Amino acid sequence: MRLTRTLVACTVLALATACGSSGSSTDSSNGAFTPPKLSAQKTLGKTEGTVNLIAWAGYAEDGSNDKSVDWVTPFEKQTGCKVNTKVAGTSDEMVSLMKTGQYDAVSASGDASLRLIASGDATPVNTDLVPNYKNIFSSLKLQKWNSVNGVAYGIPHGRGANLLMYRTDKVSPAPTSWSAVFDKSSAYKGHVTAYDSAIYIADAALYLMKSKPSLGIKNPYALDQKQFDAAVALLKEQNANVGEYWSDYLKEISAFKSGDSVIGTTWQVIANLAQSEKAKVKAILPSEGSTGWSDTWMISAKAKHPNCAYKWLDWIVSPKVNAQVAEWFGEAPSDSKSCDYTADKTFCATYHAADEPYWKKVHFWNTPIPQCLDGRTNVTCVPYAKWVQAWTEIKG
Amino acid sequence: MNDTFGRRIAGMLHRRPRLRLSLLLSAPLLWLVLAYLGSLAALFLSAFWTTDPFTSDVVKSWSPDNFRTLLTTSVYRDVALRSLAVAVAVTVIDAVIAFPIAFYTARVASPRYRHLLVVAILTPLWASYLVKAYAWRIMLSEGGPLDWLLKPLGLHGPGYGLPAVIMVLAYLWLPYMILPIHAGLEQLPANLLDASADLGARTWRTFRSVVLPMVFPSIAAGSVFTFSLSLGDYIAVQIVGGKTQLIGNLVYSNITLDLPLAAALGTVPVAIIVLYLLAVRRSGALAAI
Amino acid sequence: MHLSRPARIALRTAAALGFAVIYVPLLLVLVNSLNADRGFGWPPSSLTFHWWTDAWHSSGARDALWTSVKAGLGATAISLVLGTLIAFAVQRYRFFGREALSFVVVLPIALPGIITGIALNTAFRTVLQPLGVGLGLFTVIVGHATFCIVVVFNNVIARLRRTSGSYEEAAMDLGADTFQVFRDITFPLVRSALLAGGLLAFALSFDEIVVTTFTAGPGVQTLPIWIFSNMARPQQAPVVNVVAAVLILLSVIPIYLAQRLSADTASGGRI
Numbered sequence: 001m002r003l004t005r006t007l008v009a010c011t012v013l014a015l016a017t018a019c020g021s022s023g024s025s026t027d028s029s030n031g032a033f034t035p036p037k038l039s040a041q042k043t044l045g046k047t048e049g050t051v052n053l054i055a056w057a058g059y060a061e062d063g064s065n066d067k068s069v070d071w072v073t074p075f076e077k078q079t080g081c082k083v084n085t086k087v088a089g090t091s092d093e094m095v096s097l098m099k100t101g102q103y104d105a106v107s108a109s110g111d112a113s114l115r116l117i118a119s120g121d122a123t124p125v126n127t128d129l130v131p132n133y134k135n136i137f138s139s140l141k142l143q144k145w146n147s148v149n150g151v152a153y154g155i156p157h158g159r160g161a162n163l164l165m166y167r168t169d170k171v172s173p174a175p176t177s178w179s180a181v182f183d184k185s186s187a188y189k190g191h192v193t194a195y196d197s198a199i200y201i202a203d204a205a206l207y208l209m210k211s212k213p214s215l216g217i218k219n220p221y222a223l224d225q226k227q228f229d230a231a232v233a234l235l236k237e238q239n240a241n242v243g244e245y246w247s248d249y250l251k252e253i254s255a256f257k258s259g260d261s262v263i264g265t266t267w268q269v270i271a272n273l274a275q276s277e278k279a280k281v282k283a284i285l286p287s288e289g290s291t292g293w294s295d296t297w298m299i300s301a302k303a304k305h306p307n308c309a310y311k312w313l314d315w316i317v318s319p320k321v322n323a324q325v326a327e328w329f330g331e332a333p334s335d336s337k338s339c340d341y342t343a344d345k346t347f348c349a350t351y352h353a354a355d356e357p358y359w360k361k362v363h364f365w366n367t368p369i370p371q372c373l374d375g376r377t378n379v380t381c382v383p384y385a386k387w388v389q390a391w392t393e394i395k396g
Numbered sequence: 397m398n399d400t401f402g403r404r405i406a407g408m409l410h411r412r413p414r415l416r417l418s419l420l421l422s423a424p425l426l427w428l429v430l431a432y433l434g435s436l437a438a439l440f441l442s443a444f445w446t447t448d449p450f451t452s453d454v455v456k457s458w459s460p461d462n463f464r465t466l467l468t469t470s471v472y473r474d475v476a477l478r479s480l481a482v483a484v485a486v487t488v489i490d491a492v493i494a495f496p497i498a499f500y501t502a503r504v505a506s507p508r509y510r511h512l513l514v515v516a517i518l519t520p521l522w523a524s525y526l527v528k529a530y531a532w533r534i535m536l537s538e539g540g541p542l543d544w545l546l547k548p549l550g551l552h553g554p555g556y557g558l559p560a561v562i563m564v565l566a567y568l569w570l571p572y573m574i575l576p577i578h579a580g581l582e583q584l585p586a587n588l589l590d591a592s593a594d595l596g597a598r599t600w601r602t603f604r605s606v607v608l609p610m611v612f613p614s615i616a617a618g619s620v621f622t623f624s625l626s627l628g629d630y631i632a633v634q635i636v637g638g639k640t641q642l643i644g645n646l647v648y649s650n651i652t653l654d655l656p657l658a659a660a661l662g663t664v665p666v667a668i669i670v671l672y673l674l675a676v677r678r679s680g681a682l683a684a685i
Numbered sequence: 686m687h688l689s690r691p692a693r694i695a696l697r698t699a700a701a702l703g704f705a706v707i708y709v710p711l712l713l714v715l716v717n718s719l720n721a722d723r724g725f726g727w728p729p730s731s732l733t734f735h736w737w738t739d740a741w742h743s744s745g746a747r748d749a750l751w752t753s754v755k756a757g758l759g760a761t762a763i764s765l766v767l768g769t770l771i772a773f774a775v776q777r778y779r780f781f782g783r784e785a786l787s788f789v790v791v792l793p794i795a796l797p798g799i800i801t802g803i804a805l806n807t808a809f810r811t812v813l814q815p816l817g818v819g820l821g822l823f824t825v826i827v828g829h830a831t832f833c834i835v836v837v838f839n840n841v842i843a844r845l846r847r848t849s850g851s852y853e854e855a856a857m858d859l860g861a862d863t864f865q866v867f868r869d870i871t872f873p874l875v876r877s878a879l880l881a882g883g884l885l886a887f888a889l890s891f892d893e894i895v896v897t898t899f900t901a902g903p904g905v906q907t908l909p910i911w912i913f914s915n916m917a918r919p920q921q922a923p924v925v926n927v928v929a930a931v932l933i934l935l936s937v938i939p940i941y942l943a944q945r946l947s948a949d950t951a952s953g954g955r956i
Binding site for chain 3: 402403406407409410413416417420421423424425427428429431432433434435436438439442493494496497499500501504505511515516517518519520521522523524525526527528530531532534535537539540541567570571599620621624627628629630631644647648651655658659662665666669670673677
Binding site: 090092093095096099119190196239242243244245247250251254255258259260384385388392393395396 | 448469638
């Protein structure tokens with residue numbers, strides 16, 4: 001079998017060379033890690049005529065789904081870069097697609113971005129080459145999920161919070177705290193819903209951060225073994241009352257409309273859509289605050305079309321396009337000027353686009369790594385791979 | 397092609413059956429054995445590798461860790477057993493539902509309508525799997541069509557969960573069970589049945605002693621599909637399974653983060669299916685597929 | 686077979702019930718394509734043809750349909766060739782590993798799609814990528830052909846089993862050469878089996894999603910992939926229902942035609 005032999009040969013080679021450099025070295029003194037040495041492009045060259053993107057559904061619309069929703073065709077006309085988009089369903093899929101080296105840019109969420117940086121799949125981004133970067137909300141710039149040691153690895157795209165949604169006719173009294181889906185969830189046994197991803201463990205950690213201060217959780221993405229175990233135990237208790245876990249929004253909307261789910265985590269856009277179809281639901285930011293996501297457009301270290309990729313990065317955060325994509329997807333835009341361009345003038349208010357006190361309460365997704373993200377150096381934190389395994393066990 | 401040249405080659409082929417055989421087989425063997433089995437072997441070889449916990453890069457050093465995790469973690473065992481139970485249940489349900497339908501279409505319906513009935517069995521195969529699964533999601537929802545139907549009887553639909561998964565998988569793979577049984581029944585010689593009747597056997601006796609043994613390979617052939625398709629499914633489970641997870645979901649959720657573990661998990665359904673295929677091969681089922 | 690009247694009625698009822706179970710969910714898809722509600726609320730609040738117009742204008746769906754047709758035709762063509770070759774070899778020759786070969790043919794469809802998918806994905810990336818061949822439509826066709834071979838193989842071999850080689854021998858005795866025999870005798874014998882097998886192969890490829898997910902390159906979107914990525918989005922889900930409804934209605938045509946053409950295989954082919 002020739003194929004097998006080739007693979008074995010690859011293995012030997014990999015052991016001799018690549019493996020020596022794989023696995024990021026760590027700098028434990030400041031609790032951060034040192035990514036592989038890559039440097040950002042200094043200048044823009046000629047565009048390559050094409051660009052391959054990995055995006056969330058709705059991030060790169062070319063009018064093929066809805067004629068009026070199209071910001072890819074104007075981009076192609078203006079820059080001469082033809083856009084090929086691969087829609088990814090999950091953050092994990094994004095990571096593995098990036099590893100193929102076939103793609104130039106990705107709209108990575110915070111639970112994927114650090115992984116891409118650490119593995120050397122994403123390269124630093126020279127923000128000077130992205131003129132629209134200056135208009136981006138400063139609270140989104142150089143954050144823990146899109147930069148390392150002050151070096152930017154991408155351009156913020158938009159953000160959203162993971163809210164608590166409930167059926168107003170079936171849940172009373174109206175909840176104000178996440179306790180409704182944790183300690184008190186048995187009241188809605190079989191009708192509680194939660195986001196189907198290991199990152200949801202952070203929601204439990206956030207709740208414990210406020211309800212059990214003795215655990216000493218400072219950052220829901222930096223959990224030592226004891227804190228992690230407490231969060232997992234809480235989720236296992238919750239599992240008994242969960243009806244289903246959701247990962248796509250159609251599933252969640254239909255479940256809330258029919259009453260299969262009556263309380264659980266949601267995104268603003270889901271709540272709006274459900275309300276527009278006369279479902280009796282309400283979404284709130286509970287007293288503990290919430291987790292949330294902020295997506296970042298990153299460039300592949302192996303990009304074959306980096307100049308077109310830079311053009312795309314600038315295009316997607318230009319005020320008008322950023323407004324279009326935010327409205328279509330249902331998230332808060334990242335460009336501070338984009339609120340002038342939304343079709344719905346109340347859009348930015350609904351999605352709290354510039355509401356800094358609101359975002360202060362939101363703990364954006366980050367990738368848990370052994371070096372505690374909250375700066376503790378006397379313990380190691382539970383890395384994301386363990387979160388994934390625990391999530392399987394929670395679901396049972 | 398020059399005619400005499402063509403005849404020369406034809407003559408050579410005719411004289412050398414081994415040459416003919418190797419020409420017939422070289423392309424398929426290259427494809428199935430080298431490309432397909434080769435990729436499978438490479439995948440299962442990678443089950444012995446490990447993954448860097450942070451970057452999810454595969455670390456190519458030999459270790460049985462993944463299989464140890466597989467055997468010692470109770471959740472993996474539970475999920476494997478659950479998946480096996482689902483596959484068996486789906487197969488049994490499909491066989492029970494498919495038999496009368498196939499019997500009717502193959503032996504009872506008037507020959508004029510048989511064509512149409514076969515079309516009616518085949519049509520659902522062309523409707524998208526996903527769309528059918530989502531249609532079932534609506535069927536099973538609270539206050540949905542199924543609840544409507546059952547309300548007069550004082551019953552309630554099963555909602556999302558393990559029973560829903562079994563129902564939906566049984567629905568999705570039903571045509572794969574009906575078709576082989578239909579083909580098997582159709583080839584049943586009519587005089588054999590007449591002979592049985594002439595010898596005084598009642599309908600039930602003929603069915604048990606003549607029909608069933610003769611179409612058993614066809615049922616087994618159908619079961620290969622229902623069993624293995626159920627064992628590998630992970631999409632319908634997400635749509636109607638509530639919080640249920642099956643072995644396919646575990647494989648899927650590990651592919652991107654930990655390919656070696658996914659490969660190790662994948663050996664479970666593969667081993668079960670290979671054993672199952674070997675078992676049904678004895679009944680002649682593989683020839684009846 | 687002589688059936689008593691009650692047995693006949695019981696069978697008829699059971700079959701009718703079975704067909705009802707098969708068709709009610711499909712009917713629901715049809716109704717839902719008219720449901721004004723994006724989230725498929727039940728019962729429908731009101732009916733509309735809005736989604737049908739939307740679907741008509743959706744170039745994404747049309748492109749995906751075209752990609753699927755290309756992938757299906759490619760995979761069917763390859764599997765027709767390979768499946769027929771294996772069937773002839775297995776039925777007409779005795780050789781070492783013959784039994785094992787007919788086992789290996791079944792494997793790609795019996796093993797979970799997810800396993801076939803990741804195995805091929807890894808192989809393509811290790812072997813083809815260094816040669817400059819990335820994932821694309823070609824790799825999808827290769828993946829589909831792998832599990833489609835079996836249906837062609839099964840149909841052809843079933844036909845060969847029922848027809849003895851004596852026609853071919855007679856033709857040979859009358860002086861026909863190998864190619865003439867194939868053209869004039871063998872091919873007409875297996876033609877309808879090829880049609881039935883090819884149609885099923887196309888149907889299998891057309892609705893395949895798992896292997897496709899892992900073998901499709903950037904920008905390659907078959908219809909099931911398009912459906913998968915759009916089903917989860919409320920803006921698009923109703924359009925998906927329309928596409929599905931159209932597919933159900935349209936699929937009757939090729940199946941019916943094939944049934945007519947291959948009147949002698951009333952079984953509609955073997956899977």
